[in-house]
Amino acid sequence: MPQSIPADSAGIVTPQTLHFDQPLTLACGRTLNAYNLVIETYGSLNADASNAILICHALSGNHHLAGYHSIEDKKPGWWDSAIGPGKPIDTNKFFVIGLNNLGGCHGSTGPQSSNPETGKPYGPDFPIVTVTDWVESQVRLADRLGITQWAAIIGGSLGGMQALQWSIDHPTRLRHCMVIAAAPKLSAQNIAFNEVARQAISRDPDFNEGHYYEAGKVPKTGLSLARMLGHITYLSDDGMREKFGRELKAGKIGYDFTPQFEVESYLRYQGERFSTAFDANTYLLMTKALDYFDPAAGYGDNLAKALKPARCKFMVISFTTDWRFSPQRSQEIVDALMEAQKSVTYAEIDSAHGHDAFLIPNPRYMDIFSAYLQQVAADLPNVTQEVL
Amino acid sequence: MRADLDIIEEWITPNSKVLDLGCGDGELLAGLKQKKNVSGYGLEINHDNITACIEKGVNVIEKDIDNGLASIKDDSFDSVIMTQALQVMHRPDQIIDEMLRIGKECIVTFPNFGHWRARGYLAFRGKMPVSKFLPYTWYNTPNIHFCTFKDFENLCVERNIYILERTVVDNEHKHHWSIRLWPNMLGAIAIYRITK
Numbered sequence: 351m352p353q354s355i356p357a358d359s360a361g362i363v364t365p366q367t368l369h370f371d372q373p374l375t376l377a378c379g380r381t382l383n384a385y386n387l388v389i390e391t392y393g394s395l396n397a398d399a400s401n402a403i404l405i406c407h408a409l410s411g412n413h414h415l416a417g418y419h420s421i422e423d424k425k426p427g428w429w430d431s432a433i434g435p436g437k438p439i440d441t442n443k444f445f446v447i448g449l450n451n452l453g454g455c456h457g458s459t460g461p462q463s464s465n466p467e468t469g470k471p472y473g474p475d476f477p478i479v480t481v482t483d484w485v486e487s488q489v490r491l492a493d494r495l496g497i498t499q500w501a502a503i504i505g506g507s508l509g510g511m512q513a514l515q516w517s518i519d520h521p522t523r524l525r526h527c528m529v530i531a532a533a534p535k536l537s538a539q540n541i542a543f544n545e546v547a548r549q550a551i552s553r554d555p556d557f558n559e560g561h562y563y564e565a566g567k568v569p570k571t572g573l574s575l576a577r578m579l580g581h582i583t584y585l586s587d588d589g590m591r592e593k594f595g596r597e598l599k600a601g602k603i604g605y606d607f608t609p610q611f612e613v614e615s616y617l618r619y620q621g622e623r624f625s626t627a628f629d630a631n632t633y634l635l636m637t638k639a640l641d642y643f644d645p646a647a648g649y650g651d652n653l654a655k656a657l658k659p660a661r662c663k664f665m666v667i668s669f670t671t672d673w674r675f676s677p678q679r680s681q682e683i684v685d686a687l688m689e690a691q692k693s694v695t696y697a698e699i700d701s702a703h704g705h706d707a708f709l710i711p712n713p714r715y716m717d718i719f720s721a722y723l724q725q726v727a728a729d730l731p732n733v734t735q736e737v738l
Numbered sequence: 739m740r741a742d743l744d745i746i747e748e749w750i751t752p753n754s755k756v757l758d759l760g761c762g763d764g765e766l767l768a769g770l771k772q773k774k775n776v777s778g779y780g781l782e783i784n785h786d787n788i789t790a791c792i793e794k795g796v797n798v799i800e801k802d803i804d805n806g807l808a809s810i811k812d813d814s815f816d817s818v819i820m821t822q823a824l825q826v827m828h829r830p831d832q833i834i835d836e837m838l839r840i841g842k843e844c845i846v847t848f849p850n851f852g853h854w855r856a857r858g859y860l861a862f863r864g865k866m867p868v869s870k871f872l873p874y875t876w877y878n879t880p881n882i883h884f885c886t887f888k889d890f891e892n893l894c895v896e897r898n899i900y901i902l903e904r905t906v907v908d909n910e911h912k913h914h915w916s917i918r919l920w921p922n923m924l925g926a927i928a929i930y931r932i933t934k
Binding site: 688691694695697714717725728 | 755777779785788789791792793795796797798799800801809810811814
């Protein structure tokens with residue numbers, strides 16, 4: 351619990367649920383006739399609806415970007431370091447929107463929701479959703495809120511992939527696109543890690559082929575293993591050495607299989623916590639969305655060709671020790687944008703925090719973020735008119 | 739604006755595509771964008787410079803030029819510019835080859851090590867020249883490949899590189915009649931426009 355809400359916090363925020371009843375046909379061919387999206391907003395939309403920024407979340411993220419839901423909350427939203435009054439994404443200037451994507455487990459329609467055809471939770475029957483599907487659902491969200499053009503769409507990791515997809519699918523609907531710690535598609539190694547995570551979940555006896563809600567069980571073991579594995583890929587060798595080294599909990603080796611190294615108990619704790627806070631079916635869906643993301647696939651594997659329709663300006667950021675989506679993967683995006691003659695800026699931030707670095711404030715990262723967001727602010731149509 | 743940048747600006751065609759290698763704080767590109775509607779990118783490694791570019795709205799890519807420009811396709815740019823950075827490159831000859839591969843034309847500026855002050859310093863003091871403009875000592879200088887105008891022009895001959903234009907200026911980046919007379923002795927900085 352915060353002693354008091356900090357002055358640069360987005361403060362106490364309340365999510366809203368929006369219902370959509372225009373059917374959405376998904377990439378897999380199936381249709382969602384109706385669905386809910388949970389959103390959270392910060393700041394206020396200006397008169398010409400030009401100052402809206404969409405934040406797309408990564409694998410385990412959600413709509414709760416910043417601030418607190420109540421004074422009792424232990425932690426603020428997942429990107430509180432970057433969003434708030436006076437912060438890089440300044441809520442005094444921008445209207446910031448976070449949402450929980452379709453298939454999520456934080457209130458938007460997903461595997462836990464009731465399937466109208468059966469009256470039971472969808473469970474494993476929830477359709478596989480892709481990044482392009484999410485973008486389409488976000489377009490409808492923009493329409494609902496009266497936003498014809500986003501000032502910026504920003505995302506890290508899987509969130510960055512959504513931002514990139516927006517620039518291709520709806521070029522006129524965003525002015526800036528920030529793609530942070532992302533990749534143009536997953537590598538075989540990335541997919542391999544996802545597959546082990548999925549196997550860990552689906553082989554848990556409590557998984558019950560995804561129908562675990564009815565049994566009142568949760569595949570905790572599988573989900574916590576998946577999270578432990580994922581967590582290792584979010585950290586870096588340097589970062590783990592710095593944080594845990596070979597520290598022993600009891601100060602000496604025990605010659606048994608109980609967790610003795612600090613890193614072991616840390617991972618067990620992270621896995622355990624996640625396994626009760628997240629939904630296993632959603633985890634499976636999110637990893638599939640990652641695996642399937644490949645905007646160049648329809649363009650002869652030529653990313654520059656795929657990006658040709660884009661009209662926005664791009665900012666791409668990577669982190670030196672990120673090996674999940676390494677700087678080279680961001681450079682592939684930058685190279686393609688340069689080849690396609692798009693406006694692009696790229697920075698590679700020194701950090702020991704691996705892939706997680708995109709969530710962790712770091713002076714240079716925040717400086718660059720602020721400097722770029724000032725350009726986003728300068729490109730607001732009403733500001734331009736004042737200058738002219 | 740620096741006078742050498744003024745000269746470069748005159749050589750750039752309006753609406754062309756420009757790549758500035760070692761673009762610094764983005765002054766040249768910002769000016770070119772504003773005055774000549776040029777589109778392009780700057781490559782830079784200095785963190786403060788990168789932030790300064792972003793603040794100017796200049797497209798800057800964090801990239802170490804010494805690691806190569808292989809990801810950039812042939813003839814991608816109308817002009818590739820490198821101001822006062824050739825001497826810090828590990829292999830200036832390879833960089834020039836790469837610049838000529840990705841650009842239809844290149845503009846290169848570098849300090850003249852054949853300038854009379856440098857010659858005098860070495861001749862009379864017996865030490866590597868240190869000056870207001872080249873303030874480093876031999877062991878900590880980033881300037882690892884000094885050359886004179888003659889050296890550079892010899893390289894151009896060896897590699898069949900055409901020199902389209904050359905302007906030589908003093909340390910204040912100004913022309914002077916005497917420099918035109920004896921550039922390799924009296925000129926401090928040369929600005930070359932070259933092509934394949």
